[in-house]
Amino acid sequence: MKKIxxxxxxxxxxxxxxxxxxxxxIVQRLVGEAMDQLGIAGRCIGVTSAGCSVRNWKQFACDMTMGLHGRGPAVATGLKRTAPECIVFTYQGDGDMAAIGTGEIIHAASRCERITVIFVNNAVFGATGGQQAPTTLLGQKTTSFPGGRDPRTGGYPLKMSEMLSLVSPESYIVRVSLHDVKHINQAAKATRRAFEVQMKDEGFSMVEYLSMCPTQWKVNPVQALKWVEEKMIPYYPLGEYGSIRN
Ligand code: SF4
Incomplete structure (x- = not known):
């Protein structure tokens, strides 16, 4: 029987x-599919991070290492410069990248490092118990701000793709969503393209995935899909932000 x-x-x-x-x-699967399609798993090195994403340590069948909290882009820079023939990617959540790791990602992007950043934005600190993250939406209730995010005390949610595109003139930066099949297919295409940008030495590449965290949002998985579509996308518009386009 043919396996499909x-x-x-x-x-x-x-x-x-x-x-x-x-x-x-879903994100892990998309990264794995891209590696298969491009035939690069044998020369990939992944840098995982602190947070729920660290659990992918044993999921990828390629070399993996871990950066200290937020330091993935610095570790990836060292790896890529030492072994330019390798395909180096970081896998970071919003708590890791947009909070403690803000400095590392901005400077890696501004240097247009030839690395690929897999950035999973679920608008909350997932692993540590659902606290407010830099990407938490205004009014969104979290365990650290049960009354909802207030810009007077918590500031405004960081739009990482827009910010990084301003400092990275040679970059493929795209925001995608995972809330339905059509958008997952678009995310698959963007993931593949991000790795191709690195393979062709064109510039820095990052895919931001608007992603579900039903556990810390205190909703069921179906409600989480709707929440991404109805709450996240209006604040975080989908599309390409860097200078390199599809
Ligand atoms: S649903 Fe949330 S808390 Fe659970 S693994 Fe995913 S990101 Fe972490």
């Missing part, structure tokens, strides 16, 4: 480590 669907070869069969309805599993 299966796990990408670039992913291991390590058990799924996330909550039901979490977006991380």
């Amino acid at each position: 669907f299966g796990r990408p070869e670039a992913l291991t069969d390590f058990p799924y480590p996330y909550c039901p309805g979490c977006g991380h599993g």
Whole structure:
């Protein structure tokens, strides 16, 4: 019988480590598919981060290492400069990249480092208990701000793709969503393109995925999909932001 669907070869069969309805599993699959399609798993090095995303440590069938909290882009810079023949990517959540790691990502982007950043934005600190993140929406209730985010005390949500595109003149920076199949297909295309940009030495590349965290949003997985569509996308518009376009 012809096999028409299966796990990408670039992913291991390590058990799924996330909550039901979490977006991380989709992102990992898209990265694995891109590696398979481009035939690069054998020369990929992934840099995982602090937060729920660290659980992908054993999921990718390529070399993996870990940066201290937020330091992934600095570690990836060192790896890429030392071994330019390798395809180097970071895998970071919004708590990791947009909070403690803001300095590292801005400078890596401004240097147009030839790395690929997989940025999973679910608008909350997932692993530590659902606290407010820099990407938390105005009015969104979290465990640290149960009354909702107030810009007078918590500031405004950071738009990382827009910010980084301003400092990175040679870049492919795109924001995608995971809330339905059509958008997941677009996300797959963007993921592949991001790795191609690195393979062709064109510039820095980053894909920002608007992703679900039903556990810390205190909703069920179906409600989480709607929340991405109805709440996140209006504040975080989808599309290409860098100078390199599809
Ligand atoms: S806490 Fe949220 S981000 Fe973390 S694994 Fe669960 S659903 Fe995913």
